[in-house]
Amino acid sequence: MFFHIVLERNMQLHPRHFGRDLRDKLVSKLMKDVEGTCSGRHGFIVAITGIESVGKGLIRDGTGFVTFPVKYQCVVFRPFKGEIVEAVVTMVNKMGFFAEAGPVQIFVSNHLIPDDMEFQSGDVPNYTTSDGSVKIQKESEVRLKIIGTRVDATEIFCIGTIKDDFLGVISDPGANP
Amino acid sequence: MSVVADSPPHSSSSDDFATLLEAELDAISDASADPEEVAEGEDGGGDGDEDDCELNFKSVKRRKVELSDDIIETPSSSSQGELAKTSGLSLEKIMCPHPGVYAGMCMRCGQKMDDESGVAFGYIHKNLRLANDEIARVRDKDLKKLLGQRKLYLVLDLDHTLLNSARLLDITVEEGYLHGQGDALPDSLKRSLYRLNWMQMMTKLRPFVHTFLKEASKMFEMYIYTMGERPYALEMAKLLDPGDIYFNSKVIAQGDCTKRHQKGLDVVLGQESAVLILDDTEAVWGKHKENLILMERYHFFSASCKQFGFNCKSLSELRSDESETDGALASVLKSLQRIHSLFFDPMPILSGAQG
Numbered sequence: 001m002f003f004h005i006v007l008e009r010n011m012q013l014h015p016r017h018f019g020r021d022l023r024d025k026l027v028s029k030l031m032k033d034v035e036g037t038c039s040g041r042h043g044f045i046v047a048i049t050g051i052e053s054v055g056k057g058l059i060r061d062g063t064g065f066v067t068f069p070v071k072y073q074c075v076v077f078r079p080f081k082g083e084i085v086e087a088v089v090t091m092v093n094k095m096g097f098f099a100e101a102g103p104v105q106i107f108v109s110n111h112l113i114p115d116d117m118e119f120q121s122g123d124v125p126n127y128t129t130s131d132g133s134v135k136i137q138k139e140s141e142v143r144l145k146i147i148g149t150r151v152d153a154t155e156i157f158c159i160g161t162i163k164d165d166f167l168g169v170i171s172d173p174g175a176n177p
Numbered sequence: 178m179s180v181v182a183d184s185p186p187h188s189s190s191s192d193d194f195a196t197l198l199e200a201e202l203d204a205i206s207d208a209s210a211d212p213e214e215v216a217e218g219e220d221g222g223g224d225g226d227e228d229d230c231e232l233n234f235k236s237v238k239r240r241k242v243e244l245s246d247d248i249i250e251t252p253s254s255s256s257q258g259e260l261a262k263t264s265g266l267s268l269e270k271i272m273c274p275h276p277g278v279y280a281g282m283c284m285r286c287g288q289k290m291d292d293e294s295g296v297a298f299g300y301i302h303k304n305l306r307l308a309n310d311e312i313a314r315v316r317d318k319d320l321k322k323l324l325g326q327r328k329l330y331l332v333l334d335l336d337h338t339l340l341n342s343a344r345l346l347d348i349t350v351e352e353g354y355l356h357g358q359g360d361a362l363p364d365s366l367k368r369s370l371y372r373l374n375w376m377q378m379m380t381k382l383r384p385f386v387h388t389f390l391k392e393a394s395k396m397f398e399m400y401i402y403t404m405g406e407r408p409y410a411l412e413m414a415k416l417l418d419p420g421d422i423y424f425n426s427k428v429i430a431q432g433d434c435t436k437r438h439q440k441g442l443d444v445v446l447g448q449e450s451a452v453l454i455l456d457d458t459e460a461v462w463g464k465h466k467e468n469l470i471l472m473e474r475y476h477f478f479s480a481s482c483k484q485f486g487f488n489c490k491s492l493s494e495l496r497s498d499e500s501e502t503d504g505a506l507a508s509v510l511k512s513l514q515r516i517h518s519l520f521f522d523p524m525p526i527l528s529g530a531q532g
Contacts, residue, residue, distance in 0.1 A: 081287065093426040094319060094446065095277075095301055096284070107302065109284035111276060121398070123422050148287025150280045157280035157304060159287050 001083060005042065006052055008071045009034065013057075015064040027051055030070055036103075040151040043078025044103045079104050079146050079158050086170060087160075089140045092125045099142060104156050108144055112161035114168075139173035276311035280304040296443055300407075300433050301426050312446070320448040323398055327521050330447040331397035331513070334456035335405060335413050337474040337481070339506075342380045342413075345372075347480035351494045355379065365498060371416055376409065380416065381477040384499050385506040387417075392510055394423050396517045398447070402429040402440055402454075404461065439463055453516065455509065470512065473505040 017025040031048050038044045055069035087099035087106055096109035117127040126137035144160035144167055162168045273286040283290050295308040333339060369382040401424050403410050410430040418424050433444050440461045442449050454469045462469050476482045479491035492498055
């Protein structure tokens with residue numbers, strides 16, 4: 001789920017950046033440091049939408065670096081257990097398939113794929129129903145439910161299922177429009 | 178089903194059976210609502226109508242799974258026993274066999290699991306572990322499917338079996354012509370000699386290897402198993418299999434071995450009795466020598482010859498190569514084809530001799 005929240009961060013700036021463009025340099029450093037990172041509590045920081053305030057700079061003892069507390073607004077993405085997300089399949093093998101919903105990797109094991117779908121190996125490994133009507137392969141879009149999340153230092157891993165009602169393939173890659 | 182069947186408390190039975198029932202009911206859960214709900218579902222469905230009962234049971238289970246999702250996150254519950262005591266939990270969660278762990282979570286119920294049992298399958302995905310029961314189940318299921326397709330398993334080594342690699346530093350002066358680009362290289366090398374600048378290595382694929390892989394893939398499901406490191410293994414797999422058809426999720430490297438300096442079939446998701454191994458080194462396959470077909474080593478670069486103590490000129494220095502049609506890969510392919518046909522079309526035993 002996406003959230004638009006205000007976060008705070010202490011940014012350190014080297015004295016060579018002091019000057020007319022100090023604030024711009026601070027903002028660009030913030031964006032470089034923070035966009036694309038992941039924190040356990042908030043999830044992935046997708047984009048910074050604005051700077052709320054920049055506090056007074058404090059010179060650190062012993063070095064010339066100055067620390068500014070910056071409050072900024074940003075869009076974050078965090079998956080939750082029980083959430084329904086749409087994801088794109090990236091890898092299919094006999095243990096299940098991996099899908100990506102933005103920066104989050106979700107693993108759907110073969111235990112949580114409906115029993116009538118069998119794994120077919122070959123040029124394009126896929127899961128297909130016995131009558132061939134539904135196929136899950138690389139680049140398919142699927143709707144799945146997240147049943148567990150685990151946060152690492154830099155990544156979030158999830159386990160998902162498509163064994164419930166209304167879950168499964170949304171669209172096939174290369175299907176006729 | 179047995180738990181549910183035990184639930185009607187007013188069935189007339191002996192004292193022993195009654196105490197057994199009570200012990201069972203106490204042990205499983207304190208959620209007295211669950212067996213009653215299910216019992217109602219069963220009665221409502223009609224006695225003879227098993228399908229309805231099962232449907233009711235399933236829909237009840239589904240509701241309970243959704244209800245209990247919120248409760249699972251409690252960090253204190255780390256074992257199945259503790260889970261059972263938390264109220265409102267469904268039977269499904271309690272009986273989950275935890276077939277495998279992905280990134281610290283059970284693949285089937287999502288519960289956090291930190292134990293290190295089972296085998297790690299880092300080559301499928303770096304955070305994946307599977308329990309021994311699950312591995313056995315997958316192996317059985319996979320074997321049936323493959324036998325239906327008339328295929329067996331083939332594990333291939335990389336170095337000196339399918340290709341020969343050498344570091345750029347070790348290329349001798351006489352091999353200097355190999356550095357040539359475009360037309361400077363003879364035709365035969367253009368498609369089989371590769372330079373990997375980011376690894377500072379040169380690789381020469383063994384003659385006949387593409388045909389070998391194509392023919393073998395019709396008879397076998399193939400794995401790559403090398404003692405090299407993962408980035409090297411994946412790069413070689415890309416050279417041998419640019420379409421990622423043969424070795425998708427089947428490249429096993431040094432880091433996946435469960436025992437140091439030893440290769441084992443425990444990380445291969447195939448029944449051991451149906452696996453053939455092609456390798457130039459016997460010593461690493463301690464426990465599986467019977468599955469091994471020993472291959473003649475492929476020495477193209479002089480560094481490789483020297484490594485094994487041969488003081489003669491290497492194939493690259495002689496500007497020649499192993500024969501395509503007569504080489505080791507071609508003859509091994511013939512052997513594999515014979516083995517395959519012996520397995521799937523065994524010769525009928527001539528019983529005319531008796532009587």
